[in-house]
Each structure stands twice: as C-alpha cells, then as structure tokens.
Amino acid sequence: MTASTPVDDTAGDLRVETTAADRASRRGWPVGALALAALVVVPIGFLAVSVLNPNTEVWRQQWDTRLPGQLVDTAVLLVGVSTGALLLGSSLAWLVSAYRFPGSKAFGWLLIAPLAMPSYVLGFVTLSVFGFTGPVQNQWRDWFGRDAWFPEVESMGGAIVVFTFVLYPYVFLLARAALADQAGSAYDVARSLGASPTEAARRVVLPMLRPALAAGVAVVMMETLTDFATVQYFGVDTVTVGVFRIWRGTFDRDAAAEFATLVLVVALMIIGIERIMRGRARFGEAAGAAAGLGPRRLEGAKAWGAFAACASVLLLAFLAPTLQLASWAYGEVTGPRGTPNTERFLEFLGNSVQLAILTAIVCVLASVFIANGSRFVSGRSTGIAARLTAVGYAVPGPVVAMGVVLSLVALDDVLEGIGLGLPGAVATGSLVGLVYAYSIRFLAPGLNAIEAGMAQVPEEVTASARSLGARPSTIVRRIHTPLARTSVVTGAVLVAVDALKELPIALLLRPIGFNTLPIWTFNLATESRFEQAALPALAIIVVAMIPVALLSRQLSRGVERA
C-alpha cells in the first residue's frame, strides 16, 4: 500500500507537467512553424511587393508580343514533361515491383541514377551529339543525303525528352515506395476475386498510387517550370526565360520581379493540380496487413522485353551521356589544351559537398519541426506554414537569390540603425546567405518526404507516448524520427542532390573566390567550351551519385522489409 502512494504522486506530477508542456507547445509549435514559413516567404515577398505597383507599360508590351507564346510554350512543356515522366516513371516502377526478370532487382535502384544528372548537362550533351551539327546527324546525312529527314533536336520535343529523362526518377521513386508499402494485399484480394492482372492493376493499384504519382508529377513540374538554362538550349521560350530576358536585357529588376510572380501563379496552379490529382483518396492499410506486391516471374521473350525496356532507359538517360562526358574529359585531360582550374578541383569539390550537407541539415531540421508540429497541435496554422514553405521551390533560383540579397541588406540596415552594424558584406557573399537561399529553394522536397514518413507513424503511438508523460521534444527525438527514419534520409538526400546540382543561386550569392562544381561547369559551358566542361560536369554526376546510392540502399532495404 505504502508503495503505491509515491507512484500515484509521480503520476499526478507527470500529468501536471504534460499539460504544462501541452500549453507551451500549443503556442510553441505554431509560432515556430509560422516563423520558419516567414523566413521562406519574406525574401520572395520582397520581390513580389513590386506587383502592387505594376508597370503596366511592360505588361502590355509583353502581352502584345511574347507573353502569349511563352504561356503556350510553358503549358506545352509542362504537360509534355509531366506526361512523359508519369508514364516512364510509373511503368518502370510497376515493372520492377510486380515482376522478376533478369536484372530486375538491380534496376530497382539503378533507375534512380539519372537523378544525379543535372538537366543542363544532359541538355548540352544531347545537343552536341544529336543536334544538327553533331556527329549523329552528320553521319545520317552521309548515308541518306543532305535532305534526309531527322527529328528536329533543338525543339520543344527535344526539351521534353531531356527533361523526361532526368526527372522521371522522382515519379519512379515515389511510385515504387508506394507499391512496396501498400499495394500488395489489395492487388492480391482483387485477383482472388477474379480480376485479371491488368484489371487489378488499373482498378485497384492505380487509384492507390494516385497520391504518390501526383506528388511525383508536381515535383517534376516545379523543376521544369523553374529551369532557365536547359530550355534555352532547345529554343523553348517559357515564362521563366521571359523573367530573365527582362531582367538582363532591360535592366529592370522591378519588371522582372513582376514577371516572376507569373511563374509563381503557374506554380500555384501546379499545386492545385496536384491536390485534384491526389483526389480525396486516403489509403491506410491496417498495421500488419500492409505488404508489397508478390512479384511474378517473367519468362522468355517477356522477361527480355522487360530487361530491354529498363536497360534502354538507363542507357539513354544516364550511361551513354556519362560515357560521352568521360570520353570528352579524357580527350581534354590528355590533350594539349587541358581543362582550366583542374588543380583547384578538390577545393571546388569541398565547397559543393559542404554546401549540400549544410543545406540538407537545415532543411531536415526545419522539416522535422514542421512535420511534427501538425502532429502535436491540431490547427490550421501549422498546415498553412507547411504549405507556405513550399513556395520557395516554385521560384526560380536567381529570383530567390535576389530576394535573399535584398532582405539581408535590409536586415543589415536595420541592425546598423540600432548600432549593431555587422562588419563587411554579411548580406551577400557569406556562406550563411548561401545556405539560407538554398534552404528556401529546397525545403519543399525535404518536407514532402518527411511529412509522408510522419503520416505512416500511427497517431496511437504519439498518443501513447504522451499519455506516458513524454515531452514532445523527446517524442520527436526518440520515437517519431527513428520510426520515420527512411523518409528522413530520403528527404535529406533529395535536398542534397538538388543542392549539389544548383547553379544560379551560387552564381549570385557566393563569397568571392568560392566556386562550386556547377559554377566551374557553367564558366566553360557559357563560352560553349562543352568538351572542356565535360570534366566538371562528370564530377557533379559522380558526387551526386553518392547520395543517390545512399537513397537506393535505403529504398531497397525498405522494399525487402516489406
């Protein structure tokens, strides 16, 4: 009897503490999440303010000339790339998940590899090899005469193919994870009830995949929308290209910022489309029942057909361009000219890696905070905060960078005003500003992955932990994060890969003398020295393969567990 009293006392204390912590966190989580959202939104808002006082002259002039065409190009490109990536990504994911054929396991992770290939690199390799003046078409004309038909490479079609090849892995990744996690038992049930394999796939599996496919397509569209280098190789005139024409050509930053809001509007439409595509579907399977597809073995021609499909995608999207780069790089290194700055390679590499890791850390910490916020506090503000932080992903890199410059300069001025002036050019040209801008841009992919992982941690687990008196911070550290570990790693990796490939922000915001691998590539590629740019481009791919391989390992473990 006497022993039970202290226990009761402790229990009473815990309850009190829990409610106190509750009250604190009910304030803390939303405030924190909204503060993070503000950090993302403010720099972009700095530019968007110009829209309140629009330069109607520029808008009318653009509307009379290029803008209609740019809107059409943007729409065609987005529809083309998202369709291509959706078909390629989901069918490859289905192949490697639902069937066994030679190499099917290896393809399961190899097919993610194109994630390491920056689109501007695949763009210039494609043009150099398959363009009108490249070796392929010259050989073609030698064989079939000078007027022999060949598809126009420097075209919308060429751009769609290149973007599809570098971006389909986003759809593939998410579709494959979804197939591994949940689709299995439903498919089996449908089959046992007499549905044919295709019918079961179409009527049961596909609807279940909808949220994953929608999320993948949304990422693909954002990446395509904000690109401004690759599209120009192919003569595609999107609204993002329009922003830079105005900025660099007319020297009118305000007008360019106004046009950037047009890009933002398109991005909001993409988010809307994602919501619609996702539908009202919320599929959770009872714990224990979740299972991946039991793969069927393919035989003979079918097996080799599946192998050929996977192998050709891998070859075209990744192996062939990488080998082409390697051969150019070898030619340059052994040739008389040499690639400039090779002796500083380690320095560039170190800078790139450091940036990628710091950005990944910042984004993961912020994402974990926001994703947990909505778990502990039900309310609109954390949800709104989460959606707001996605805005950065929808804004082209240079626009983010300029916004960061302007807001940091304003902050510097304010600090100086109250006598806390910082020495030197803190506003720009510091690693802090650089990581800040990168994080604004890439928080969304990290957050998406981590939110998806958190969604799979049952509410009951959180509730039990809290009823046992654990503080929210402890739950995050000791329960949620370990349970959602795969998705935390996925988020970190997606951010790191994007950061390794990122060019325009570093171009604008880096400290003097601080160069990254993409900048090294850019300096040569803008002068059309593509063969000299091969070595640095190759270096980006090799380095980006490390996180991609990490992701593959993580993913195949997940698949095996399921």
Added chain:
Amino acid sequence: MRNVKLRTVLLGLVASAGALLLSACGSDSEGTIQIYTGRHYDLEAAFEAFSDEFNIDIEFLEGSDAELRERIQAEGDDTSADIYMTVDAGNLAIATEQGLFAALDSPILDGAVPDELRDPDGHWYALSARARTIVYSTERLSPDEIPTTYEELAEPQWEGRVCMRNSSNAYTQSLVASLIGNLGYDPALELVSGWADNSRIMSNDVILLNSIRDDRCDVGISNHYYLARELEEDSNYPVGLVWANQDDRGVHVNISGAGVLANADDPELAQQLLEWLATDGQNLFVDGNNEYPVNPDVAPEPLIATEFGETFVRDSTNASEWGLLNADAVRLLDEADYE
C-alpha cells in the same frame, strides 16, 4: 558511438561554416584586388602575369553582368569588389548611371583607350574589342554572292539561308541597339523583322558556325573570336568572315570593359591593374580569347591578324550610347517576332 560521431561531424561543419563566414566578412588583406567579372575566361594569363610581376593577389567572382551589378548595388559600402568587369557595354553604362563607378583621372588609360571606347568621365574603359560580323560558307558562296552589310541579310533572297543567335543573348541585343542608334527605331524594326523572316535561331555562336559548316544555312552573324577558335583547331574550317558595312558606318564592335568601383577598398591598386591591362598587359589580356586590342599601339595576335585583318572600319558610336539603348533593343526584338 554513432551519435557522438555524427555530432562531431556536425560541429566541424558548423565551425568551418563560421570560419568561412568570418573570412568573408574580413576586409581585403593588403595587396589584394577583387574583381566581379562577367568574363569567364579564367584561363586568362594576363592576371597571373600581373600578380607575379607586382606581387598582388587577384580574386574573382564570375557571374553574369546584370546580376553582378545588382549585387554590387545591394552590397553598397560593404562590397568587397574593387573592379566590375563586363562583356558588354550596356551594364557598364547602367552601372555608371547608378553611380557605382569612381571617376578615374588616369592619363595612362585616357592615352591607351580611344575616346569612343571609354566613358568621357573615366567611369569605365573598354579593354578588348569583339566584332559581331557576317560569317559565310566558303564552300557554297562565290565571292560576289557574299553579303557585305547587315541590311542585306534581311533581303528576300536570303530566306531560309541565315543562322542567327537568339534574342536573349547580350550580343544580339547590343547589335540591335546599335542599329537603333544608327538607323532609328522604325527602320531598325523593319530590318530586324526581315532577319527574323529569313533566319533559323541558334542558342550559341559555336552551333551557329557549325550549322554553316554542315549546310544548314549559308550565312550568319557571329562574334569574330568564335570563328578564330574554330580556325585554330582546323585551318580548313569552311567558314569565312567579312567585315560588315565597310562602305558606311562600319562593323559593330562590342566591348569587354571595366571600371573601378566607388566603394573599392583599394582604388589605387585597382586603377594600376586597369592601366596595366590597357598597356603592358594588353596583349596577354586579349590574345588568349582571340580578341582585338583596344589600344591602337598594340597589334592583334597573328591568327586574327592574318585571317581577318588588322584594319577595318568600326562603328565609332560611343559604346555607352547603345548600352543605354539595350532595353529598347529587347522591346524591338519582341516586336519583330525574333525568337
């Protein structure tokens, strides 16, 4: 164990970030010149030679002209840059308007750089010249067919036979700006519309030249040094160059130039570098990229001197004039439906 290791790694990263931040904050060490530059030929031997000769360090921040200018403006007093260097006149003119440059009083630069290639008040100086002129197929055009003026390329007989650079490119814009300056807006619009009707648009000059080689088009307009580069690799490269408009205003010459910033930490040193680049270092500065010197006392490098010639009539409008017309040029290109 794992956690401890991770924590060490994180701490290390944060510490190194902090160190970098501090080093970025700290002002110049003595004897360092910092250059924000739109030139990406960091192979440039000239700067190395200067460093060696005067024992002065030079640091670069490469980028695109307009964005670097925005950054200098935003950084204000805090900028670490001493010199702003561009590959076109437009941004130099705008930077002058924005008050970013100091006005230099340099008899050396005034003597070395001709009037039309510098700002009258010494805010900026051209350091190298690149002609944007007509290139043609030496295999398919007979000498009397070769067009000799920009205007000819708008004539109907060239329909489908011209390759041009896209309108987002600064070189295209500055050529069109010079047309506006010389001919007036409406005649220039008519001319550029004619180009647009006749042309295929290319994303860079190298592809443009190769397209002439491979019989996609017969003529085009390119910067002279891209052709020099091709000829360096293959002396039988089947594309030739003709200086445009030699009987009237002369060929359009764009510049790469620089000025010392009003907020430079070490303006004397920066000025010394520009003076050296325009005189003793002029050859080293222009030769690596096959550009023409701005200093009349300096001879161009042998390849362009023999292949293209040393003397030709240049459009002598001051570079800053078409610099300020650049925004109009972008509008005109839009209205001409030039891709």
